[in-house]
Amino acid sequence: MGEPSVDALYEQVRTTVPTSAADMPADLLPVAPGIRVLALRTPTLPPAAHTNVYLVGPDAGPQLAVDPGSPYPDQQAILDAALENEAAEGRPLAGVLLTHHHGDHVGGAAALAARWNVPVAAHRRTIERLRGRVDIARELVDGESIDGITCVFTPGHADGHLVFERDGAQIAGDMVAGIGTILIDPSEGDMADYLASLARMLARAPSLLLPAHGPAITDAAGKIQEYIAHRTMREDRVVAALQARADGAVDDLVPVVYADTPRILWPLAARSLRAHIDKLVKEGRAREVEPGRWTTR
Numbered sequence: 001m002g003e004p005s006v007d008a009l010y011e012q013v014r015t016t017v018p019t020s021a022a023d024m025p026a027d028l029l030p031v032a033p034g035i036r037v038l039a040l041r042t043p044t045l046p047p048a049a050h051t052n053v054y055l056v057g058p059d060a061g062p063q064l065a066v067d068p069g070s071p072y073p074d075q076q077a078i079l080d081a082a083l084e085n086e087a088a089e090g091r092p093l094a095g096v097l098l099t100h101h102h103g104d105h106v107g108g109a110a111a112l113a114a115r116w117n118v119p120v121a122a123h124r125r126t127i128e129r130l131r132g133r134v135d136i137a138r139e140l141v142d143g144e145s146i147d148g149i150t151c152v153f154t155p156g157h158a159d160g161h162l163v164f165e166r167d168g169a170q171i172a173g174d175m176v177a178g179i180g181t182i183l184i185d186p187s188e189g190d191m192a193d194y195l196a197s198l199a200r201m202l203a204r205a206p207s208l209l210l211p212a213h214g215p216a217i218t219d220a221a222g223k224i225q226e227y228i229a230h231r232t233m234r235e236d237r238v239v240a241a242l243q244a245r246a247d248g249a250v251d252d253l254v255p256v257v258y259a260d261t262p263r264i265l266w267p268l269a270a271r272s273l274r275a276h277i278d279k280l281v282k283e284g285r286a287r288e289v290e291p292g293r294w295t296t297r
Contacts, residue, residue, distance in 0.1 A: 026078050028055055028086070031216045032169040032208055034148070038082055040070035044104035045268075048180040048213035051104045053079060054171050055086070056149055056164070062094030064147060066164055066171050067212060071107035079108065080115065097140070097149070098122040099173030100158035101129040105212060110134045121146070123153065125160030129188075154201060156194025157182055168207035175201060176223055178214020183268055184275040191231070191275040192282060198228050238276045239296060242286055247293040250274055 028036040034057060039050040051070065057063035063086060070076060083093050093116045096109050100123075110133070113120050119137035127136045140146070140162060142153035152163040157174045164171040174182055175197065184191050202224045209217035209224075217223045237257045242248050250270050258269040277294055280286035286296050 026082075028082050031210055032167070034058060034166060035169055035171070035210065037210070037216075038079060040068075040075040040079060040108075041072060042069045042075075042104040042107060043071070044069075044213060045180055045183065048177070051212050052210070052214075054164075054210060055082075056166060056171070057091060057094075057147065060090045062147070063091050064095050064097055064149065065093060065112065066097045067099055067105040067173065068096060068108040068112045069103070069105040069212075071103070076108050076111060079112065083116065093118055094147070095138075096120040097146070097162075097164060098126055098130075098134075098136075099163070099171070099212065100161040101126045102158065102174065105173065106130060106134055123151075123160035123162050125155075126158070126162075127160075129160065152200070152204065154197035155190065156192075156197045157184060157189050159188060159190070159193075161197070163201060165204065165206070168205070169210055170201060170204070170206040170208070170220070171210045172201070173212050176209055176211050176217065176227055178211045178217055180213055182227075183272060185271040186275050186278055189275065191235075191272075191279040194275075195228060195231055198224050202228075234272070235276050235279070238273060238280065239285070242277075242280075242294060242296045245295065246297060247289045247295050249293050250277070 028038050031037050036055045038053045040053055041049060042051040044051055051067060053068050054066040055063050068079060095118045096113055098106055098109060109120055120134060121138035121140050122136050124139050127139060130136060140151045142151060144151045148166055150165040152165055154161045154163045154175055161173055163173060163175060184194050202221060206220040209220045241253045241256045250273055254266050254270050254273055257273055258266060261269050277286060286294050288294050
């Protein structure tokens with residue numbers, strides 16, 4: 001029957017892991033010059049229970065909404081009310097930007113665009129993955145500037161992932177998290193790309209990270225370095241586990257490599273572990289000895 005989908009694994013975790021489901025402020029809150037945030041409840045990966053919608057624009061003039069991810073009518077109504085207030089103050093919604101294709105980032109995009117008659121924009125690979133679900137009018141490319149926002153191509157978590165940068169603040173999507181963790185699944189992500197994208201974000205010397213889940217991260221460089229170090233540590237554990245046996249399957253390796261991770265998360269950990277193995281194979285540091293089993297020997 002094959003492996004369960006990422007969505008199926010998310011649902012499994014949602015039914016067993018506590019979330020931070022407390023009510024969030026229903027008002028747009030400033031987080032950086034020209035950027036405000038509204039956290040909406042979404043079907044995301046616990047312990048997160050919300051996805052941040054960022055409204056980006058001048059004090060007076062059109063605004064862009066990044067990642068309106070909630071599919072829930074009551075949450076969409078909260079966003080609509082906030083946008084109506086903005087329009088009344090001379091800050092009408094002009095468009096929607098998507099960091100990537102995951103449901104907790106795009107769940108409200110089509111409805112929002114239709115209600116406000118504004119276009120949606122995303123990377124080409126995101127457009128391809130959302131075809132038939134979200135009508136995306138504009139393709140965004142790496143380095144492009146849209147109303148003062150620079151698009152930075154950051155594949156790895158998703159193959160069409162973009163970070164949106166304004167005056168040193170990076171709207172980071174799912175590259176980092178203020179709560180929870182980041183999954184790299186081989187079906188739609190790549191560990192080598194993810195690490196390279198983190199390095200690229202770091203090289204741009206951000207002053208602030210604005211993740212999709214959780215609060216703003218003021219020590220931007222420190223957080224990115226922490227993420228790189230964590231993935232490197234996990235990769236070292238994968239290598240050590242492979243070196244300890246003539247062959248190893250993912251199910252054999254997870255209890256060793258992720259011994260510090262709650263068992264309920266092991267199905268998701270198995271996906272990231274496979275992403276690490278794929279990276280090692282591409283680099284010639286591991287090889288498949290038979291289908292589904294690898295070694296470094």
